[in-house]
Amino acid sequence: MNILVCAKRVPMTGGTIVLTEDEQSIQTRHLGFTISPHEECGVEEAVRLIEANGGESVVLALGPSEAEEQLRDAMALGVDRAILLETADEVDGQATAAAIVAAIEAERAAGVEFDLIFFGNESADSGNYQVGIRVAHALGRPCVTGVKGITVQDGRARCEQETASGRDVYDVPLPAVITVKEGLNLPRYPSVPGRLRAKRKPLAASAPERRDAGVEKLRLRLPPGQGKQAEILGHGPEAAPAVVEVLRRAGLVT
Amino acid sequence: MTLVYVEHQDGRPDDASLQAIALVREITGGAPLHALLAGPGAEDAAAGLGAHGVATAHIAEHEALASHAPVALARCIGELIERLSPAAVAAAGSERGNEVLAHAAALGDLPLAANCVAAEAGDPLTVTRIRWGGSLLEDARLHGPVKLLTVAPHTVEAAEVGAGPATLERFTPSLADADLVVRVVETVEQSSEGGVNLADARFVVSCGRGAGSPEGFAPAEELAALLGGAVGCSRAVTIAGWRSHTDQVGQTGTKIAPEVYLACGISGATQHMAGCKGAKRIIAVNVDPEAPIIANADYAVIGDLHEVIPAITAELRKAGAG
Numbered sequence: 001m002n003i004l005v006c007a008k009r010v011p012m013t014g015g016t017i018v019l020t021e022d023e024q025s026i027q028t029r030h031l032g033f034t035i036s037p038h039e040e041c042g043v044e045e046a047v048r049l050i051e052a053n054g055g056e057s058v059v060l061a062l063g064p065s066e067a068e069e070q071l072r073d074a075m076a077l078g079v080d081r082a083i084l085l086e087t088a089d090e091v092d093g094q095a096t097a098a099a100i101v102a103a104i105e106a107e108r109a110a111g112v113e114f115d116l117i118f119f120g121n122e123s124a125d126s127g128n129y130q131v132g133i134r135v136a137h138a139l140g141r142p143c144v145t146g147v148k149g150i151t152v153q154d155g156r157a158r159c160e161q162e163t164a165s166g167r168d169v170y171d172v173p174l175p176a177v178i179t180v181k182e183g184l185n186l187p188r189y190p191s192v193p194g195r196l197r198a199k200r201k202p203l204a205a206s207a208p209e210r211r212d213a214g215v216e217k218l219r220l221r222l223p224p225g226q227g228k229q230a231e232i233l234g235h236g237p238e239a240a241p242a243v244v245e246v247l248r249r250a251g252l253v254t
Numbered sequence: 255m256t257l258v259y260v261e262h263q264d265g266r267p268d269d270a271s272l273q274a275i276a277l278v279r280e281i282t283g284g285a286p287l288h289a290l291l292a293g294p295g296a297e298d299a300a301a302g303l304g305a306h307g308v309a310t311a312h313i314a315e316h317e318a319l320a321s322h323a324p325v326a327l328a329r330c331i332g333e334l335i336e337r338l339s340p341a342a343v344a345a346a347g348s349e350r351g352n353e354v355l356a357h358a359a360a361l362g363d364l365p366l367a368a369n370c371v372a373a374e375a376g377d378p379l380t381v382t383r384i385r386w387g388g389s390l391l392e393d394a395r396l397h398g399p400v401k402l403l404t405v406a407p408h409t410v411e412a413a414e415v416g417a418g419p420a421t422l423e424r425f426t427p428s429l430a431d432a433d434l435v436v437r438v439v440e441t442v443e444q445s446s447e448g449g450v451n452l453a454d455a456r457f458v459v460s461c462g463r464g465a466g467s468p469e470g471f472a473p474a475e476e477l478a479a480l481l482g483g484a485v486g487c488s489r490a491v492t493i494a495g496w497r498s499h500t501d502q503v504g505q506t507g508t509k510i511a512p513e514v515y516l517a518c519g520i521s522g523a524t525q526h527m528a529g530c531k532g533a534k535r536i537i538a539v540n541v542d543p544e545a546p547i548i549a550n551a552d553y554a555v556i557g558d559l560h561e562v563i564p565a566i567t568a569e570l571r572k573a574g575a576g
């Protein structure tokens with residue numbers, strides 16, 4: 001069985017977000033980078049399924065050359081090889097999907113068919129909620145979204161979604177596309193030997209074809225009402241009566 | 255004209271869908287606003303849409319639409335796009351609203367802007383949408399023959415505009431077997447464990463890394479029980495394996511909207527705050543007066559959560575609560 005996971009390099013924004021002067025992106029000079037927790041669970045699930053069934057796992061990122069860091073991280077967890085689609089700027093959902101589809105078709109031309117393709121339910125930064133679904137349609141494959149439980153058996157995937165009142169179950173034939181959510185599993189930490197091995201695993205970089213954006217980003221803005229300063233109720237246990245007073249005013253205690 | 259896909263339950267339209275209608279009314283101008291509904295109870299749910307400004311409600315009738323089938327629903331949207339040539343198609347920025355519109359966008363190779371909070375009529379269509387779970391806004395322009403958008407829940411107010419009842423039009427979409435491969439085949443009702451649902455709780459007390467261990471949550475459990483509330487946590491806690499991910503508040507966890515959110519030993523990363531924006535009042539308990547959460551809370555207690563939480567519980571008991 002072969003599995004592809006798509007993961008996007010995003011900044012770890014911490015407690016406050018600062019924008020660049022041109023309002024096109026987040027100021028990242030002092031920030032680390034990561035992938036979304038959803039996608040981390042996709043990586044973990046791929047590694048577990050390959051450990052259980054044999055085959056190959058591949059991780060793909062579209063982004064700047066520095067995204068190699070996130071691809072190596074995924075390989076440190078056990079993914080076998082990586083594909084980097086290099087772009088300088090952020091691209092919209094339609095263009096991202098088109099580039100990923102082209103890469104999957106190139107793999108097919110080279111004899112690699114993916115039985116499963118994992119995406120995050122939504123990317124951490126842009127949250128377009130669409131790339132996985134677009135890729136699925138372009139490939140003519142079923143797509144289940146927001147999945148928190150996967151069982152693969154007899155060429156089918158049973159997928160579970162969490163709902164307000166319980167779980168909804170889907171049962172789709174492979175090959176399939178599945179978009180996943182954090183909570184699907186508890187991802188492992190990379191080991192030192194894993195990190196060393198990841199340095200030598202294959203990474204193929206190429207530049208995707210450009211495509212006009214359907215959703216054209218004009219500028220980023222911080223939402224209003226940020227940076228209010230809390231009223232200090234007190235220090236240590238002595239503050240308890242003041243806290244209870246807030247609870248009382250909120251109607252939680254009579 | 256414009257078209258809104260309306261989700262509904264027990265014969266009533268979902269609030270988030272009515273909010274989507276309110277935003278789309280802004281860009282519809284004098285042109286008619288149409289709605290699409292499918293599944294059991296669709297007709298009942300359509301009855302009240304006229305008051306929200308919907309001129310025509312299309313009811314998709316097909317036995318396969320009895321359980322959620324996102325591709326089939328996207329086909330219904332596709333048929334109406336063909337027939338009505340709307341300038342824009344919208345839905346709620348709910349899990350399913352986002353899903354169904356993404357399928358419709360994929361089928362028609364159309365642009366989709368997810369989770370908009372504002373829109374301005376025109377071609378291209380100008381929207382403001384949320385990123386990072388609401389920590390950031392993006393102004394964007396949508397280019398294409400039909401513009402697809404979803405509306406972030408609780409950012410626009412639904413409003414009745416005093417129009418007459420909507421005209422109902424039933425239609426049977428033509429669906430192929432391939433459109434029905436992805437559909438809910440089984441629904442498992444979770445046995446209620448007697449606990450309070452995090453998303454609906456009126457009081458939530460969360461602990462972060464500052465709790466120090468799984469046992470560190472015992473005082474929070476006690477306080478939550480006393481007030482009929484729920485216990486949450488930060489991601490630092492779930493990845494340490496101290497609590498299950500179902501307790502995680504945040505961008506990739508649960509979004510909460512309690513009367514009071516007591517956030518203890520949590521630094522206040524933007525991804526955590528994205529999950530508790532809906533809280534009426536936030537009280538932070540932190541040993542560090544410089545922690546970012548202090549700048550995003552309404553009230554703060556500077557101190558050790560292991561001392562402060564039991565003190566609050568004791569004070570409540572003294573006051574006769576619980």
Ligand SMILES: Cc1cc2nc3c(=O)[nH]c(=O)nc-3n(C[C@H](O)[C@H](O)[C@H](O)COP(=O)(O)OP(=O)(O)OC[C@H]3O[C@@H](n4cnc5c(N)ncnc54)[C@H](O)[C@@H]3O)c2cc1C
Pocket residue numbers: 011012013014034035036037124461462463464465487488489490491502503504505506507508518519520521522523524525526529539540541542545557558559560
């Ligand atoms: C894409 C993405 C999505 C994410 N999604 C989420 C999410 O959904 N939810 C989430 O929570 N995080 C999320 N995160 C992680 C987030 O960025 C933070 O890493 C996380 O919230 C930190 O958890 P914390 O505040 O418990 O830990 P820390 O940041 O380590 O903060 C611990 C705090 O506890 C205080 N403290 C220590 N001891 C005590 C004590 N005894 N008493 C009182 N205070 C004490 C410290 O002063 C500090 O402020 C996400 C990150 C990314 C990149």
Ligand SMILES: Nc1ncnc2c1ncn2[C@@H]1O[C@H](COP(=O)(O)O)[C@@H](O)[C@H]1O
Pocket residue numbers: 006007008009036038039060061062063093096118119120121122123124126127128129130131132
């Ligand atoms: N630049 C990218 N590189 C790799 N994967 C991506 C990229 N953008 C989006 N994805 C994948 O598509 C999912 C959905 O993204 P989005 O449609 O932007 O919310 C993400 O969780 C990723 O798995």
